[in-house]
Amino acid sequence: MPKRYLLTPGPTEVPPEISLAGARPIIHHRSPEFRKLFAEIQEGLKIIFQTRNDCLVFASSGTGGMEAAIVNLLSPGDMALVVKGGKFGERWAEICQAYGVHVISVDVPSGEAVDPHTIENELRQDSFFKIKAVFTTLAETSTGVATDINAIGRIVRNYKAVLVVDAISGLGSCELRTDNWLADVCVAASQKGLMLPPGLAFATVSEKAWRLVEESKLPKYYWSFEKAKNVLPDNQTAFTPAISLLMSLKESLSMLRAEGLDNILDRHKRLASACRTGIIALGLQLFARHPADNVTSVKMPPGIHGETFIKRAKDVYGVSLAGGQGELKNKIFRISHLGYTDTFDVITAISCIEMVLIDLGMEGIEPGAGVRAAMHVLRKGNKARNFGL
């Protein structure tokens, strides 16, 4: 019975209350019980997204939600401005291209955040208003970088284009004020801050975005926002929903509301700060220059092989960390403090990293320094919380 610790940035650990809610007897999706469930979910989602916009729900993983945003907003030959700072920014471009949408790339060096002025320049140069949408990533999980959606929203509002945000890994862990920040479409998924297994995707749709949806000519059926909207007043989904995941989602939303969104964001901020401090105290270097609060990316120290490091953490200590993806393979590793995580998950991560590095012969590590530094941050501002009744 080796004990395991899942510290990857999605899927994240699922609280037992949420797992068990999904194991309850299945209900029929065209029943009053389901309508009640779905109404409660709508209400809870709006709080987490901080929006009054419609929140559409799809049985799919996050990429499906991204595809849904594209096929509902755009038409063949449209232009899209895509911020590419990592794997998930690139995914926006790949899906656009698969549908014949022209992509103008805003290439951001890996580990850095986009400068909002670059977006403003591109939009200003687009004198015929051909750019229909700006695609961004709230927390680019592949690099650990956070994007300033608020600043981008204040720019995009002055143009015809809509602002689309991949909030898949960021929702419920990084600040996102959908309405205040003028994010027209925010896409999210279940296996991150919502602490569920994967299998649900979400999309919020603003009034400005609905006008684009009406004009959109890309083909769609399963992803159709309009089909979803038509049955929303009746608290229904257009096609059979992932019922057990929705039963889990109700439990998750109720747990999140009990904690309170601001407390949730504070917790993630505190954990992120402690994690970064611990990493630096270990003598390692952070990779992201504008780090997101849900994942810490760390440069692989010289002389340590990435795959060996990740494998040893898992095989010897039972701790799942994430390596780098694509061109970052073996160059970085990533620690999640996302979703169902608290004080001792950070301690676990930092102490595991120290032990593995010493095991692998890294020199210059002062034993316990990382954990000590993390604890210092974790103690600060900590207060009695409600741990039960």
Place this chain on the structure above:
Amino acid sequence: MPKRYLLTPGPTEVPPEISLAGARPIIHHRSPEFRKLFAEIQEGLKIIFQTRNDCLVFASSGTGGMEAAIVNLLSPGDMALVVKGGKFGERWAEICQAYGVHVISVDVPSGEAVDPHTIENELRQDSFFKIKAVFTTLAETSTGVATDINAIGRIVRNYKAVLVVDAISGLGSCELRTDNWLADVCVAASQKGLMLPPGLAFATVSEKAWRLVEESKLPKYYWSFEKAKNVLPDNQTAFTPAISLLMSLKESLSMLRAEGLDNILDRHKRLASACRTGIIALGLQLFARHPADNVTSVKMPPGIHGETFIKRAKDVYGVSLAGGQGELKNKIFRISHLGYTDTFDVITAISCIEMVLIDLGMEGIEPGAGVRAAMHVLRKGNKARNFGL
């Protein structure tokens, strides 16, 4: 604590073993544990589908699997022959049309099965081989009708077109021999014979179908068969899979293999036969002329209002039956004996129907006649089975 009985043709009841398997701790989908799980699932699916073809898995409900079949096989302007005998046949046509595929409809009167010769005639008249695919439905759940896929397969094999089967409600309850019957693409979903919650779709792909996939020009990303195929040898999915549902699926496939496919099909045949016999003994009339073994459709008796009937069964007796959909609303009702169902689910259904009809003032019912007739069938050929250890 009123006890509830879900006798709708999907979602169906989920055995507790399967629900609890999905509540186990989540694993990462890029881990060796997941690869082992997915390899076992592949093996189990091939037995249930009776195929050596690739079985692709999507995080979506069944309609997503149908859309995947269309966007991977066809190109804009292609022609498709669609058998329309109910709501789900019509769905094939709707998705084709959403993607600019021309539909040649084979309209089948509601409650009847398609005559395979009609399909042969259409294909024979297509002298320029413009028809790329024939879309059919194994068990048309909206009418309770079974299609003779075997006969259609022997026709379509002689043409360039591929045979695509919506086996969503039929897989694991109605006979389907994917390879023997030359069904090129079979689409299924989790919430029917596989006894899982909704949220997974499947598609088998034959060699003949893969050749069409190579030519296909409809836009796709999330549904891409090629992306799924590329990572299949590594026991991976292209995008984050619905991990908890896959953990449940492994349990389901192991339960189904323990029972044995032939025993499963025999059980459904016996339950269907008992249900139909009970319905006739109650003085009611079957709706389907070629009934499927997973659902029994019954004409609503004169003087009984459909919605009142369904509501009373649920509100007073806790039994969820299904009404008619679309133009069949209030004209039929449907009883599922699909998936996790056995002897006493049929007895429950027939006795509930009798009680509700008497409650609603229907005359001419001989009390107990339906159940007695059903029991007669259920006893016949019954033998000791393995009910545990």
